[in-house]
Amino acid sequence: MITLTVNGERVTREVEPRRHLIDFLRLDLGLTGSHAGCEHGVCGACTVRLDGEIVRGCLVLAASLDGADVVTIEGLSDSGEVADLQANFVARNAAQCGFCTPGMIMTAADLLAHEREAGRGTPSRAEIREHLSGNYCRCTGYQAIVDAVEDTLKARHPVADLGRGTAPAPRSSEATR
Amino acid sequence: MKWPAMGYLRATSLPDLWSALAQHGASAQIIAGGQTLLATLAFRLSEPSVLVDIIRIPELRGVSVTGGALRIGALTRHAELGRDALVRAHAPLLTEAVPLIAHPAIRNRGTIGGSLAYADPAAELPACIVALDAVVVTASAAGERRIPARDFFTDLLQTALHPGEIIAGVEIPLAARHSAIQEIARRSGDYAMAGLAAALRLEAGCVVAPRLVYFGVGNGPVLAAHASAALEGRPLDAGSIAAAQEALGEDLDPPQDLHGPPDMKRHLARVLTARVLGSFLAPKEMAA
Numbered sequence: 072m073i074t075l076t077v078n079g080e081r082v083t084r085e086v087e088p089r090r091h092l093i094d095f096l097r098l099d100l101g102l103t104g105s106h107a108g109c110e111h112g113v114c115g116a117c118t119v120r121l122d123g124e125i126v127r128g129c130l131v132l133a134a135s136l137d138g139a140d141v142v143t144i145e146g147l148s149d150s151g152e153v154a155d156l157q158a159n160f161v162a163r164n165a166a167q168c169g170f171c172t173p174g175m176i177m178t179a180a181d182l183l184a185h186e187r188e189a190g191r192g193t194p195s196r197a198e199i200r201e202h203l204s205g206n207y208c209r210c211t212g213y214q215a216i217v218d219a220v221e222d223t224l225k226a227r228h229p230v231a232d233l234g235r236g237t238a239p240a241p242r243s244s245e246a247t248r
Numbered sequence: 249m250k251w252p253a254m255g256y257l258r259a260t261s262l263p264d265l266w267s268a269l270a271q272h273g274a275s276a277q278i279i280a281g282g283q284t285l286l287a288t289l290a291f292r293l294s295e296p297s298v299l300v301d302i303i304r305i306p307e308l309r310g311v312s313v314t315g316g317a318l319r320i321g322a323l324t325r326h327a328e329l330g331r332d333a334l335v336r337a338h339a340p341l342l343t344e345a346v347p348l349i350a351h352p353a354i355r356n357r358g359t360i361g362g363s364l365a366y367a368d369p370a371a372e373l374p375a376c377i378v379a380l381d382a383v384v385v386t387a388s389a390a391g392e393r394r395i396p397a398r399d400f401f402t403d404l405l406q407t408a409l410h411p412g413e414i415i416a417g418v419e420i421p422l423a424a425r426h427s428a429i430q431e432i433a434r435r436s437g438d439y440a441m442a443g444l445a446a447a448l449r450l451e452a453g454c455v456v457a458p459r460l461v462y463f464g465v466g467n468g469p470v471l472a473a474h475a476s477a478a479l480e481g482r483p484l485d486a487g488s489i490a491a492a493q494e495a496l497g498e499d500l501d502p503p504q505d506l507h508g509p510p511d512m513k514r515h516l517a518r519v520l521t522a523r524v525l526g527s528f529l530a531p532k533e534m535a536a
């Protein structure tokens with residue numbers, strides 16, 4: 072038996088240890104916004120917020136979540152935290168089939184929430200790509216997705232420091248992405 | 249595929265853990281961040297009868313400086329490691345390694361103890377702790393052991409841990425050293441096709457105690473003895489770097505894997521050798 076907070080509401084449920092967080096949300100709570108794609112941590116479709124940090128919902132045991140605080144795409148949408156990001160996804164045509172979109176929004180929202188932390192500037196385009204690199208879009212809408220995130224950052228911070236953020240450590244794979 | 253049916257229990261102290269392990273025997277499996285274990289359960293690579301969750305055991309947490317060493321608790325998550333000020337001050341190699349490990353959502357859950365215990369040959373942290381000449385501190389019902397990192401990784405996905413024994417933490421000797429890590433991966437965040445974690449001292453312009461540790465090119469982290477010896481006592485310059493690259497042929501015997509043939513891995517290792525050692529010469533001019 073676990074009791075936790077999901078999108079601000081307390082819920083108590085009996086769960087089997089073999090239940091992962093995404094199936095718990097989708098099947099037990101009817102919150103079907105979060106998607107399960109690969110179910111082994113590779114695609115990012117299942118990304119949700121757990122105790123303030125994004126996690127792979129398919130790699131978390133629901134049974135371990137007694138006392139936890141979970142926010143899904145439903146909660147994030149309802150709070151209005153990412154209304155501008157969502158509007159930019161529409162404007163930039165960054166959602167095609169939409170399967171990856173909830174995970175993309177959760178991951179982009181994490182970047183938006185943590186930007187400028189520890190004295191870093193506004194994230195550059197390379198940093199946006201780096202942060203989203205764990206999320207697959209099978210419709211391959213990456214360019215439009217990065218555009219939508221960048222537009223949101225620019226609108227939230229109309230200062231001229233965009234692109235002056237600390238670039239991520241150089242990687243050999245950078246040139247090919 | 250869904251996970252197998254299994255039990256779950258959470259240990260909240262070390263004594264609690266020892267009694268859980270004693271009660272459930274060999275088919276119990278420890279889970280920390282779950283970022284490797286739960287993925288392998290989805291592939292049905294194992295079917296433990298019960299998962300014993302150690303993530304709330306306070307004795308395994310925390311980062312501190314004690315007795316001439318930086319001590320990092322096994323449950324330190326990759327994301328925490330990456331932003332820890334003590335780690336940045338005393339083992340910046342680890343700070344530099346973190347962005348290379350998987351993706352943000354995975355770094356928020358995965359732990360250093362889990363990474364070292366799983367001993368993936370392409371993982372960054374095992375190579376780093378060998379390069380830093382660290383000690384792995386283990387714990388079991390019988391007490392603690394201290395195992396030099398270079399002896400800890402024994403074979404492919406194998407470590408010197410005994411059954412019923414866990415990693416409690418790692419201790420990294422405090423020392424002034426140059427260190428760097430670079431890797432070549434297909435997609436940012438993926439496991440390395442080849443990587444190099446290196447640490448050395450420069451005294452009067454000469455290399456002292458170099459430790460070049462390659463990953464993704466063997467059955468575990470490979471401490472390259474010949475390449476390191478080719479550098480020892482010499483000024484760090486184009487000549488000594490070329491000598492290290494040449495000697496590397498004696499150190500590496502990369503297996504064929506999904507990424508490509510041994511020759512390609514040898515080539516990548518040589519390229520990384522020049523990049524990493526070059527970074528100690530003129531860090532600003534370094535381009536990956």
Ligand SMILES: Cc1cc2nc3c(=O)[nH]c(=O)nc-3n(C[C@H](O)[C@H](O)[C@H](O)COP(=O)(O)OP(=O)(O)OC[C@H]3O[C@@H](n4cnc5c(N)ncnc54)[C@H](O)[C@@H]3O)c2cc1C
Nearest residue numbers: 112280281282283284285350358359361362365371414415
């Ligand atoms: C898509 C994806 C990409 C990844 N990419 C990388 C990468 O590029 N580089 C990389 O290094 N890793 C990568 N990982 C793995 C990730 O770093 C894991 O977090 C880490 O290897 C395991 O840590 P964990 O705490 O999650 O361990 P768990 O999954 O909980 O456990 C792993 C194993 O270690 C054992 N174990 C855990 N803690 C201890 C302990 N304290 N003492 C003894 N045994 C213990 C468990 O019993 C289990 O056998 C990736 C994972 C995924 C899903």
Ligand code: FES
Nearest residue numbers: 108109110115129
């Ligand atoms: S469903 Fe979780 S990462 Fe693919």
Ligand code: FES
Nearest residue numbers: 167171208209210
């Ligand atoms: S929009 Fe179809 S998977 Fe990304």
